[in-house]
Amino acid sequence: MSWLVRAARAVWEFVVGDDPLTAVGVVVALGATAVIAGAGAPAWWVMPLAVVALLALSLRRAAR
Amino acid sequence: MSGPQLGLAISVFLACAVEAVEALTIVLAVGITRSWRWALTGVAVATLALAVIVAALGPALDAIPIDTLRVIVGALLLVFGLQWLRKAVLRAAGLKAQRDEAKAFAAETDAARTAAVATTDFDGYAFTIAFKGVLLEGLEVAFIVLTFGANQHDIGLAAIAAAVAIAVVVAAGIAVRAPLARVPENAMKFAVGVMLTSFGVFWGAEGAGANWPGGDAALLVIVPGVLLVGLGLVQWLKRAAGAPAVGEPA
Numbered sequence: 001m002s003w004l005v006r007a008a009r010a011v012w013e014f015v016v017g018d019d020p021l022t023a024v025g026v027v028v029a030l031g032a033t034a035v036i037a038g039a040g041a042p043a044w045w046v047m048p049l050a051v052v053a054l055l056a057l058s059l060r061r062a063a064r
Numbered sequence: 065m066s067g068p069q070l071g072l073a074i075s076v077f078l079a080c081a082v083e084a085v086e087a088l089t090i091v092l093a094v095g096i097t098r099s100w101r102w103a104l105t106g107v108a109v110a111t112l113a114l115a116v117i118v119a120a121l122g123p124a125l126d127a128i129p130i131d132t133l134r135v136i137v138g139a140l141l142l143v144f145g146l147q148w149l150r151k152a153v154l155r156a157a158g159l160k161a162q163r164d165e166a167k168a169f170a171a172e173t174d175a176a177r178t179a180a181v182a183t184t185d186f187d188g189y190a191f192t193i194a195f196k197g198v199l200l201e202g203l204e205v206a207f208i209v210l211t212f213g214a215n216q217h218d219i220g221l222a223a224i225a226a227a228v229a230i231a232v233v234v235a236a237g238i239a240v241r242a243p244l245a246r247v248p249e250n251a252m253k254f255a256v257g258v259m260l261t262s263f264g265v266f267w268g269a270e271g272a273g274a275n276w277p278g279g280d281a282a283l284l285v286i287v288p289g290v291l292l293v294g295l296g297l298v299q300w301l302k303r304a305a306g307a308p309a310v311g312e313p314a
Contacts (some may be wrong), residue, residue, distance in 0.1 A: 001303035030135060044276050048289065058150050
C-alpha cells in the first residue's frame with residue numbers, strides 16, 4: 001500500500017472515525033441548508049434538527 | 065472578549081487539557097520505568113512536529129474565503145464533535161468504559177517494563193512511546209486549534225488557550241508526580257463534544273447561507289440546547305439498557 005493511501009486512510013479514520021453514516025448525514029444537512037437558504041427561506045433550523053437526529057441514530061446503532 | 069472568542073478559548077482549553085492528561089500518563093509511565101531523558105526528547109520532537117503542522121496549515125486556512133471556510137470548518141467540527149459527544153454519552157450511560165488514568169498508567173508501566181531493554185545509550189522505546197503519545201493526542205488539539213482559530217481569524221488566541229492548558233496539566237503532573245486520575249476527564253470530554261458540535265452547527269449553517277436569529281447570540285441557545293440533548297440521550301440510553309437513571313438508587 002502506498003504512503004498516499006495510508007495517509008488518506010489515516011485522515012479518514014481521524015476525522016470520520018467509525019461512523020461514516022453520521023458524516024454523510026452532516027454533509028446532506030449542510031446541502032439542505034444551502035438549498036433552503038438559496039431559495040430565500042429561513043434555514044437556520046435544519047442543522048440543529050439534523051444534529052439531534054444524527055446523534056440519536058448513531059447512539060442507537062452503537063448501543064445495539 | 066466576544067462570545068465566540070470565549071467559546072473558542074474554553075473549547076480549546078478543555079480539549080487540550082483532556083488530551084494533555086492522557087499524554088502525561090504515557091510520558092510519566094515511560095519516564096519512570098525507562099528513561100526520562102529519551103521520554104522528554106520524544107515529547108520535545110512531537111511538540112515541534114505539532115507546532116510545524118499548526119504553523120504550516122494556519123496561514124493556508126486563513127487564505128480561504130470566510131463563507132467557504134465556515135462551511136468546511138462547520139462540517140469538520142460537526143463530524144468530529146459528534147464523535148466526541150457520542151462516546152461521551154455512551155460513557156455517561158455506562159455503555160462504554162470510562163477512561164481511567166490510574167489503569168492506563170499501570171498498563172503503560174507494565175508494557176514499558178516488559179519491553180526490550182535498551183542496549184545503547186538511546187532508549188528507542190521511551191522515545192517512540194512518548195513521541196507517539198504526544199503526537200497522537202496532540203493532533204486532535206491541533207485540529208481544534210486550527211479549525212476554531214482560523215474561523216475566528218484568531219489562531220493566536222487558540223494557541224494561547226492550548227498552551228495554558230498544557231502548562232496547567234504539566235504543573236499539576238509535576239506537583240503530584242503521578243497520573244492525574246482525579247481530573248474529571250469524562251465530564252470534560254462531554255463538554256468538549258458539546259462545544260465542538262454547537263460551533264459546528266453555528267458555523268456550518270452560517271457558511272451554507274443561513275442567518276441565525278439574534279446573530280452570534282444564537283450560540284447562547286445552541287450550546288445549552290446541545291448540552292440538554294446530550295444529557296437527555298444519556299437518560300434515554302440508561303432507561304433503554306435498564307440501568308438506574310441519575311438520582312435513582314443504583
